[in-house]
Amino acid sequence: MNFFLRTRIFNRKFSTAIKNVKSSKQTNLSVIPSHRFDNINYTNEPILQYRPLSKELGDLERALVQLQCECAEIPIVVGGKTYKTDKEHYQVLPHKHCHKLAKYYHADEKMLQEAIEAAVEAQRKWDFTNYNTRFKIWEKAAYLMATKYRPQLVAATMLGQSKTIYQAEIDAAAELIDFTRLNAQFCKKLLNYRPTSADILVTQNHFLLRGLGGFVAAISPFNFTAIGGNLAYTPALMGNAVLWKPADTAILSSWLIFKIMKEAGVPDGVVNFVPSDGPTFGKVITTSSELAGVNFTGSVPTFKRIWKMVSENLDVYKNFPRLSGECGGKNYHFVHPSADVDTVIAATIRSAFEYSGQKCSACSRLFVPTSLWESKIRKPLCEKTDRLILGDVSDYKTFLAAVIDEKALKRISAYIIAAKSNPRCHIIAGGKVFDSCGYFIEPTILLLSDINDVLLKEEIFGPVLSVYVYKDTEIEKTIDLIGSTTPYALTGSVFATDENFIKSCLWNFRHTAGNFYINDKSTGAVVGQQPFGGGKMSGTNDKPGSPFYLLRWTSPLAIKETFVPQHDIYYPYMGVNTE
Numbered sequence: 001m002n003f004f005l006r007t008r009i010f011n012r013k014f015s016t017a018i019k020n021v022k023s024s025k026q027t028n029l030s031v032i033p034s035h036r037f038d039n040i041n042y043t044n045e046p047i048l049q050y051r052p053l054s055k056e057l058g059d060l061e062r063a064l065v066q067l068q069c070e071c072a073e074i075p076i077v078v079g080g081k082t083y084k085t086d087k088e089h090y091q092v093l094p095h096k097h098c099h100k101l102a103k104y105y106h107a108d109e110k111m112l113q114e115a116i117e118a119a120v121e122a123q124r125k126w127d128f129t130n131y132n133t134r135f136k137i138w139e140k141a142a143y144l145m146a147t148k149y150r151p152q153l154v155a156a157t158m159l160g161q162s163k164t165i166y167q168a169e170i171d172a173a174a175e176l177i178d179f180t181r182l183n184a185q186f187c188k189k190l191l192n193y194r195p196t197s198a199d200i201l202v203t204q205n206h207f208l209l210r211g212l213g214g215f216v217a218a219i220s221p222f223n224f225t226a227i228g229g230n231l232a233y234t235p236a237l238m239g240n241a242v243l244w245k246p247a248d249t250a251i252l253s254s255w256l257i258f259k260i261m262k263e264a265g266v267p268d269g270v271v272n273f274v275p276s277d278g279p280t281f282g283k284v285i286t287t288s289s290e291l292a293g294v295n296f297t298g299s300v301p302t303f304k305r306i307w308k309m310v311s312e313n314l315d316v317y318k319n320f321p322r323l324s325g326e327c328g329g330k331n332y333h334f335v336h337p338s339a340d341v342d343t344v345i346a347a348t349i350r351s352a353f354e355y356s357g358q359k360c361s362a363c364s365r366l367f368v369p370t371s372l373w374e375s376k377i378r379k380p381l382c383e384k385t386d387r388l389i390l391g392d393v394s395d396y397k398t399f400l401a402a403v404i405d406e407k408a409l410k411r412i413s414a415y416i417i418a419a420k421s422n423p424r425c426h427i428i429a430g431g432k433v434f435d436s437c438g439y440f441i442e443p444t445i446l447l448l449s450d451i452n453d454v455l456l457k458e459e460i461f462g463p464v465l466s467v468y469v470y471k472d473t474e475i476e477k478t479i480d481l482i483g484s485t486t487p488y489a490l491t492g493s494v495f496a497t498d499e500n501f502i503k504s505c506l507w508n509f510r511h512t513a514g515n516f517y518i519n520d521k522s523t524g525a526v527v528g529q530q531p532f533g534g535g536k537m538s539g540t541n542d543k544p545g546s547p548f549y550l551l552r553w554t555s556p557l558a559i560k561e562t563f564v565p566q567h568d569i570y571y572p573y574m575g576v577n578t579e
């Protein structure tokens, strides 16, 4: 048969098939169910003010008393069953370390193996659970967090992690609720994505978001209650099963989240609550063939260690495990000669000393031009810092409380001791450490004359601010050094009123931060508003608090479904007779 005749026959057969399909009464030919989500809503949870005599303050005070009286007992939970081991531990109040807040247990290797089996088993079913069902659970959980359990969440974070009321409210209430509610909204947005289908009467394309299979290990830090909730429950939302290893020093607030999510309807085994010794947990998860991902937030040395262990076991796994790690920072405030100095002082004090500098985003390097330092900034910065109240979180005048534990106190003190004997460093505020009742460190300001000093390089993660005064004629050189004198690139702020300088910032500071602020402090990113994460050694920058983060925890399935019968083997141009 010649080529043109063959083409005509092919076209005739194809259009007959199309006509048959078009004459059918069906409007949707696909057998694959799909949803379109229209009610996408990104409103952030309001922050309560806890004014004197307010209902929220009364509820919180009752929760503070209750939690301090009861010494909660926190079990390990594997596949919905609770366990205790002989490895007993206590969480204490960092600002009153003689007071035990909670008793908990460490899972040993055998129990962690059991948790892996429970997770893998639960994942197979959970991955098939309709997204609408999951969204209802997450919405209910957000509601429970915002209402019935808000006082306990805030109180547990104040007591266990030594946060003031406001710092606990923005973390354990607002940010946790935002993560829970908004992640479900981000997920709807992702599910609305449709691959194009040239003619839906011929073929229809689909995109399904599946879990990863196996299990995800969520490893959380002590300093943000909300981060623990996000690390464990975002992979769960996307169809994964999780082993959640909370930080020992945030155990009570983490346990409350686990209980709330269970009450909201997360099935047994989907998230397994396994407090444990860090290295033991790291060894068990990285040697399991079922490891599908590690969702980590914490320090650079811990994340490097986990990454190395994963690379050593690459031949063991069924997947390439996804590794997400949000790590430390050496965050800066850069002051331009045109800056508004009152803003610089207030923003720097809040960023450097709120929560005793234990936010990964805390300002720990301040760069000030000679023209502003002595004349306008040094005195008010030091005087206002000296007036900050350091104390117990139950005294509402307290601005900053204790650092998390003895290990942190020793690490931070070592930097202050080194500063005292450093000839290129002057301590111009604070510098004292008190540990008889709680782990207290004064808000401390160091003035450095060498921009390469370790105090301007290494993460201290405490209430210590290092200041470097640069010559007004050396702005460009100083900006270059901000990016090159530390391995981190987490947060950074510039303060300026000169519009040309501000415009040039996005180029000059481009790789110095993952969260960049103009005339604002370097802390306080809000879920959905400033998705968070840094580059370089500050982490994999997966941007928790945005839809991008969810993509790390799904293995999409692309499907092509064809409705027109296709019997041809040869193409028209071949001129081959197939009859």
Ligand SMILES: NC(=O)c1ccc[n+]([C@@H]2O[C@H](COP(=O)([O-])OP(=O)(O)OC[C@H]3O[C@@H](n4cnc5c(N)ncnc54)[C@H](O)[C@@H]3O)[C@@H](O)[C@H]2O)c1
Binding pocket: 219, 220, 221, 222, 223, 224, 227, 245, 246, 247, 248, 277, 278, 279, 280, 281, 282, 283, 297, 298, 299, 300, 302, 303, 305, 306, 326, 327, 328, 329, 359, 360, 361, 459, 461, 490, 532, 533, 534, 538, 539
């Ligand atoms: N970039 C961010 O978003 C972000 C947010 C919060 C905290 N951080 C960083 O976290 C650090 C402070 O938190 P931290 O002191 O809890 O960090 P950390 O690294 O000491 O501990 C983090 C978690 O890892 C666990 N762990 C320790 N060794 C382990 C191992 N070998 N295997 C597996 N898990 C192990 C710990 O028990 C804890 O649960 C700071 O560096 C801070 O900057 C970063």
Ligand SMILES: N[C@@H](CCC=O)C(=O)O
Binding pocket: 223, 224, 358, 359, 360, 361, 522, 523, 524, 525, 526, 532
């Ligand atoms: N997202 C928080 C920091 C979290 C790290 O500890 C902030 O922006 O201040």
